[in-house]
Amino acid sequence: MKKKAQVTIFIILAILLVVGIGLYLLLRGVVGPGIGGTVETNPQRYIQLCAEEEVRNSVNKVIEQGGFLEPKDFKLHKDIKATYLCKNIGLFGPCINQHPMLLNEITLELKSKIKPTVDQCFVDLQESFQELGYDVSVGQDNGMEVVLSPGNVYLEIDRSVSVSKAGESVSFDNLRVPYKTSLYELAGIAIDIARNEAGFCYFEYLGYMHLYPQYSIDLRVFSDATKVYSIKDKYTEEEMNIAIRGCAMS
Numbered sequence: 001m002k003k004k005a006q007v008t009i010f011i012i013l014a015i016l017l018v019v020g021i022g023l024y025l026l027l028r029g030v031v032g033p034g035i036g037g038t039v040e041t042n043p044q045r046y047i048q049l050c051a052e053e054e055v056r057n058s059v060n061k062v063i064e065q066g067g068f069l070e071p072k073d074f075k076l077h078k079d080i081k082a083t084y085l086c087k088n089i090g091l092f093g094p095c096i097n098q099h100p101m102l103l104n105e106i107t108l109e110l111k112s113k114i115k116p117t118v119d120q121c122f123v124d125l126q127e128s129f130q131e132l133g134y135d136v137s138v139g140q141d142n143g144m145e146v147v148l149s150p151g152n153v154y155l156e157i158d159r160s161v162s163v164s165k166a167g168e169s170v171s172f173d174n175l176r177v178p179y180k181t182s183l184y185e186l187a188g189i190a191i192d193i194a195r196n197e198a199g200f201c202y203f204e205y206l207g208y209m210h211l212y213p214q215y216s217i218d219l220r221v222f223s224d225a226t227k228v229y230s231i232k233d234k235y236t237e238e239e240m241n242i243a244i245r246g247c248a249m250s
Contacts, residue, residue, distance in 0.1 A: 043125055043161045043170065048177045050121035051114065051155065055179045058113045059153055063183055066190065066242040067099065067106050069113055075243035077220065077228045084226075085194040088246035095246025097198045102191055103148055106183070110146045110153070118144055118157060129163055137162040139173075148184045155179075182233040186240040189215065189231050193242065197227075201247030205229065 058069065065071050066083035074081040085102065086095035099105055122138050129136045139160030147154040155177040162171035189208075196203040205217040218230040225248035232239040 043129070043163050044172060044175055046125050046128070047118070047121050047157070047175060050124060051118050051177055052179070054114050054117040055110075055153065055155065055177070058110055059179065059181050059183055060238070062106055062109055063181070063186060063238050063240045066240060067102050067109070067187060069109050073098070075222070075226050075228055075245075077230075077241060077243075080241050082228050082241035082243040084243045084245060085190060086197045086244045086246060092248075093246065094198050094201050095194075095244055097194050099194070102194075103184075103187055106187060107146045107148060111144065114146065114155065115144050118155065122159065122161070125161070132165075134163050134165045148187070150184050151180060151182065153179045153181055153183055180236075182236045182238050185215075186231050186233060186238060189217075190229070190240055190242045193229055193231075194244065197244045197246065203229070 061069050065074070065081045066085060068083050071081045071083040073084045073087070075084065076082075083099075085099050086097050088095045119141065122141075126136045126138050137160075142158035144158065145156040147156055155175075157175040157177065158173075159175070160171065160173045161175075163169060192208075193203045193205075205219055209215060209217055214234055216232045216234060218232075220228045220230075222228070225245055227244040228241060229244065230239055230241050
């Protein structure tokens, strides 16, 4: 019985030792230069983390201001520049859709703001990895695109990187950097609001919230006949603000 107990104890100790070593390696990130490595051994992860703050700040600003980083025509609401998506200068008749290609405009806004940061990230990557003793080759910049999709914004970066050290290497020819956000969905609702306001001078936001309880929509009407819709995703807490002006006398 004593021998069996000793064997059992040794097995348990061996298992704990293996688990402990595994956890240590996982926490230290000692998994080589592949996709699962740390920032120091993973160029893809390095670029993603390097660009993340700029992506987050830009996306948040675009959402807050109705699709634009620097709106040219807006209604100031709670110190927020809510972009006019649909507007009629006069008081008669429905508003006119000012941004029928809103999603395309948003992608261009984000691309122009984020691209310089991504370019600098590649410069920093090369310098950082060389300081760690890696041989680094960064290819020609073939461009970057911003892609909006449900639940995400993606940076599609067409640029090659090769990193090698002590006989091990990792490389990629292009890179897709994801960022979780409800921008696509919020912009879609904003487009629906502008379309309904232009066509019917009204958007049934109470009914919309009943059908889609994930979103809350608040409407405020100003003395100049401007309506500001605040569209919020209850799960992500992201809120888009847009302005509408038209049909004041209808």
